[in-house]
Structure formats: structure tokens, C-alpha cells
Amino acid sequence: MDTVLWGISAFLLHRMPPAVRAYVLDRANQGVSARADTLSTRAALRDEIGSPLHLLVTDPNRHHSSAVTRMHVWEGDMPRGAIVDVLPDFDHVRSVAPLLALFGMAPAMSEANLIMALCELCGRFSIYEPSAEVRVWLQGLIDAGSLSKLDGWRPVLTREGKLTSLWCRPPVTSVAEARKFAEAVSWRRGHKRFARAVMRAFDGAASPFEVQAALRLGLPRRMGGSGFPEIRVNERIPLSPAARLIAGKVVCYADLLIEGKEGTRPVIVECQSRLIHASREQSLADGERLMALQSMGFTVVPLTFEQLVIPSVFASVERYLARELGLRIAPKSAALQRKESELCRELFMDWTKLGRS
Incomplete structure (x- = not known):
């Protein structure tokens, strides 16, 4: 079964620089069989973005959870572009799109926090706190001057050249796109609260x-x-x-x-x-x-x-x-x-x- 990240797990993945996604997934699948790809990938993602891993399912009969995974059912049609690739070379793990991830998180968030998260997605920055292993790997690339600026992502460093949690990147989405999305899910429970937050958010x-x-x-x-x-x-x-x-x-x-x-x-x-x-x-x-x-x-x-x-x-x-x-x-x-x-x-x-x- 493919892994489709949902809610907070998907949001944290979209916060993750593409170079880090590639590193995490490469490490997860080194030396394992194709059959084990999904399990090893899920374990690696839990190490990096936390447990339990929130996953999307569309079949209510597969709605089960455990200590390491939590399933969320979406019944009915999904908005266009709802599922996106994490990286082109890893077709066994996918994610819901950023706005759908945030829509799934909205019931558990305050209105102010929801607006803040929207502004991050519509802005030119990402907040990413790496695991200890990934931090060491990233700092090594930074010290060597060899960190790839994949898809326009660039870390903000201290005066001493040390990694911070702030990254500069192109906007993930826009307020205009968020308004279209809010209209597309207007039949779902909780859409009014999400739409109010979109009206308070801003680009840039x-x-x-x-x-x-x-x-x-x-x-x-x-x-x-x-x-x-x-x-x-x-x-x-x-x-x-x-x-x-x-x-x-x-x-x-x-x-x-x-x-x-x-x-x-x-x-x-x-x-x-x-x-x-x-x-x-x-x-x-x-x-x-x-x-x-x-x-x-x-x-x-x-x-x-x-x-x-x-x-x-x-x-x-x-x-x-x-x-x-x-x-x-x-x-x-x-x-x-x-x-x-x-x-x-x-x-x-x-x-x-x-x-x-």
C-alpha cells in the first residue's frame, strides 16, 4: 500500500527542504527490497517528522491506527491536485497537497495558528527543525560549501555559519490558490473556519x-x-x-x-x-x-x-x-x-x- 501523508505529517514534509527529503528517503531504501520500501520509508519519515505518522485512506474498511500510524478517512471526491509526489523517484510515498494538509489540521488549531501556517505556505520561508543526524549532515555540507540549492531552498545561517531553523524558498502556494481551494471544499465540515483564516492570510x-x-x-x-x-x-x-x-x-x-x-x-x-x-x-x-x-x-x-x-x-x-x-x-x-x-x-x-x- 502506498504511503500518502496527511495532516501534520504532510505539513511537516512540505516544510522539509527537497535535498533533505532525498537524503532521508535514500537512506531509508539503501539495501532493502522493493517489498520493504514502504515500511522502511515510513520508519525513516517517523524518525524525521515524528510519530505517529498520519496517513490518508479513502476506504473506511482500512481505517485503523496503531502506535506508529494514524489513518484518516476521506470519503467522496477529492479536490484537483489533492495528492502530490514527495520526490519523482519515490513513487511509493506520496502526500496530500499543502493546503489539504492544513485543512486536515485545522480542527485542532486555533484560528491565529491557522492563519500563521497559511502565511508560511504563502510566504517565502519555511521553518524546519532537523533531527540530530540530519543536522550533522546538513552542517557538513554547509561547511564544505556543497549544499545544493534544490528548487530554490536556502538555509539562513548565524553569523558563525551555523544552521538555523529558518529556510528561504519560493512560495508553496498563494492566497488566491487558497481561496480557490476553500471553495472546492466548501461542502466539507469545518470549511467556514478554514475560509475565514484564508481571508486573513497574506502572500510574501x-x-x-x-x-x-x-x-x-x-x-x-x-x-x-x-x-x-x-x-x-x-x-x-x-x-x-x-x-x-x-x-x-x-x-x-x-x-x-x-x-x-x-x-x-x-x-x-x-x-x-x-x-x-x-x-x-x-x-x-x-x-x-x-x-x-x-x-x-x-x-x-x-x-x-x-x-x-x-x-x-x-x-x-x-x-x-x-x-x-x-x-x-x-x-x-x-x-x-x-x-x-x-x-x-x-x-x-x-x-x-x-x-x-
Whole structure:
């Protein structure tokens, strides 16, 4: 029987860089017979993405679970493209598509976590925490300068060249595709909650920090956010001739762009990640970008993770942004304060554990 990953197992597989998938499956099938391929592959996947392994079945009579596998039945037609190959050379193991994996996870996730996971799939990053064995293998390739950038995946390293859990990659899907998918499963139980999360998600985020900042600032107050107007993430901004001279480039990208009331300057919030912005060269480039954007009439606000997380500090940031955008923020009631605390618990969880119930 083919292995078709479902839910959290499929989501974690789609987080895994293609080079790692190939390594794990190659190691699993070395020296075993074709008959043993499925069992050895399942064991290797459990070692890498955790146990039990969640699998899809379409026959209710095969709905059984064990300590190492958990079966999930899908009755009726499946959306187009619902099943995808893990890697071309491993036709005995497949997975549900990323959006279907997330749809299967949705009942066990908070709405905020569901939006976060959607933003990761629609963004340009993946969070992948390797096993000890795979970490050693990856670090060895990095140290030797021989890690393949398969399908555009690239690890983000520390200043010392050590592997982190953050990877840059092309988007897995898009909000437009997620909306089409939500319509395709509109007859399934739980589709309304999934569709609501899709309406809050956005394309183009480059890191969890950008997602956390955009959601804390942009979600409505009844959900615990600040309720600022539509926030555009990684907005492309062509530079004026004068700004090009300052920045040494023709275009910049705004981490978060917020338009205020008429007559106010647009505000760009720059997420100052220590990992991304720590080097001297990056600091100089950031300064040039900031000056170039300010010369074009933008208000640029650098935001650190601590400023986003610490309640008293964030309250000051929130008031400052509102003033710059010409907006009035009413005091939060006790109920809204509770909603804000609940949202922060969801947003600032360990992102590597997103979706794990």
C-alpha cells in the first residue's frame, strides 16, 4: 500500500527542504527490497517528522491506527491536485497537497495558528527543525560549501555559519490558490473556519517575525490585534532617481506598508531581525534603504522583536504608529485586553511546533 501523508505529517514534509527529503528517503531504501520500501520509508519519515505518522485512506474498511500510524478517512471526491509526489523517484510515498494538509489540521488549531501556517505556505520561508543526524549532515555540507540549492531552498545561517531553523524558498502556494481551494471544499465540515483564516492570510512574508508583526498590528481588535488598516507585506517600491543614488538600487521592498488617513505619510515598518540584520554590511545597507525611503516621503519605523512582544513597549509603538497614520486608538476594555493576551500567546509560540496538538 502506498504511503500518502496527511495532516501534520504532510505539513511537516512540505516544510522539509527537497535535498533533505532525498537524503532521508535514500537512506531509508539503501539495501532493502522493493517489498520493504514502504515500511522502511515510513520508519525513516517517523524518525524525521515524528510519530505517529498520519496517513490518508479513502476506504473506511482500512481505517485503523496503531502506535506508529494514524489513518484518516476521506470519503467522496477529492479536490484537483489533492495528492502530490514527495520526490519523482519515490513513487511509493506520496502526500496530500499543502493546503489539504492544513485543512486536515485545522480542527485542532486555533484560528491565529491557522492563519500563521497559511502565511508560511504563502510566504517565502519555511521553518524546519532537523533531527540530530540530519543536522550533522546538513552542517557538513554547509561547511564544505556543497549544499545544493534544490528548487530554490536556502538555509539562513548565524553569523558563525551555523544552521538555523529558518529556510528561504519560493512560495508553496498563494492566497488566491487558497481561496480557490476553500471553495472546492466548501461542502466539507469545518470549511467556514478554514475560509475565514484564508481571508486573513497574506502572500510574501519572508520570516515568522514579519507574519507576527503584520498579524499583531493588522488583525481586528476583537481578535486581539491593533486593527490598523490593510497592511501590505514586502511591498515592492520603485525608487525615485534621487533615492536610487542613496540606496544604490532601483527598487526596495517594505517589510510592512501601512497607509493612513489622507494627508498623512505612509508608514513602513521594518522588522529588525537580529539574525538577518546583525552584520555590519547589512546594517549599512539598511541605513541606506531607510534614508532612500524617507527621501520619498515614507515614515520608516524600525521594529525589534522585543518591541513587538513586551506589552508596555508595544503599547508605545502602537500609539506612535496611530499618531503617524492620523488614526485614533480607543482604550482597550478588559475583554479586548484578554483577547490581546490570547493572541500574543498564539503568535509568540515556538514556531517549530506550529500545528502540533
